[in-house]
Amino acid sequence: MDFKNFIPFKAIPFVQFLIDEHNFTLKIVNQRQTKHGDFRQLPNGKFQITVNNNLNKHQFLLTLVHEIAHHVTHQKFGRVQPHGKEWKAIFQHLMLPFLHPDIYPKEILPYLANYLKNPKASTDADVNLSMALKGNEASAGKSFIFNIPLGSFFIFKNIIYKRGNKRRTRYECLNIKNKKVYLFNQNVEVTLFDKEHI
The missing domain is CATH 3.30.2010 (Zincin-like)
Known part of the structure; x- marks a missing residue:
């Protein structure tokens, strides 16, 4: 190429x-x-x-x-x-x-x-x-963390998380599997997940 x-x-x-x-x-x-x-x-x-x-x-x-x-x-x-x-x-x-x-x-x-x-x-x-x-646009079918409503579920690297509160520059997100909270930068691209599947 x-x-x-x-x-x-x-x-x-x-x-x-x-x-x-x-x-x-x-x-x-x-x-x-x-x-x-x-x-x-x-x-x-x-x-x-x-x-x-x-x-x-x-x-x-x-x-x-x-x-x-x-x-x-x-x-x-x-x-x-x-x-x-x-x-x-x-x-x-x-x-x-x-x-x-x-x-x-x-x-x-x-x-x-x-x-x-x-x-x-x-x-x-x-x-x-x-x-x-990125021209302030997420990839097709994805959303930036900051665009996801509080309490919504999303998938990142095949793991389901629940979006929590914003700290100064990052977002607290709960890993549904291990119940640990991780901090995500606001520019991370994730896929929204329908919580009825949980």
């Missing part, structure tokens, strides 16, 4: 340069529940980056550059903290050419710039950026 179909058109030359410069294989793979992308060294010594095929162009680009930053960090520093200060500095540097309204729309740019001041391991940890990247 050609990466050019998965990123904004104006980003193609920059990404092509990064691929040529840093010598890795890019694989576009089916959606994984736990991650958007990853970077690894293969048994033959070559390097591979994978990115999920279900991401929109802006999510895909950010994930790809995130993983390229892991590769560059590994080349430059060897084994260091996966999302430590070395990776953060390289990720910020690699993202600079993409912080442009021709690549990221003005609705996303302020959240992206704010996130890059101190990038986290996952973009989903930054609720505002995550929502902006």
Whole structure:
């Protein structure tokens, strides 16, 4: 699969340069529940980056550059903290050419710039950026936690929960199976569940 179909058109030359410069294989793979992308060294010594095929162009680009930053960090520093200060500095540097309204729309740019001041391991940890990247719309057939009424039941990773009260930024949700309460970020996407089935 050609990466050019998965990123904004104006980003193609920059990404092509990064691929040529840093010598890795890019694989576009089916959606994984736990991650958007990853970077690894293969048994033959070559390097591979994978990115999920279900991401929109802006999510895909950010994930790809995130993983390229892991590769560059590994080349430059060897084994260091996966999302430590070395990776953060390289990720910020690699993202600079993409912080442009021709690549990221003005609705996303302020959240992206704010996130890059101190990038986290996952973009989903930054609720505002995550929502902006999704165009403030959940995937088909799903809802964001904050849109689910208090006391409603929903499914997340094949487990049924009941939505509870909001704390400062997260929601208390009761796991129906083990009766434990878990905290969910408001941008988590879940499937509504008809409680008559419980």
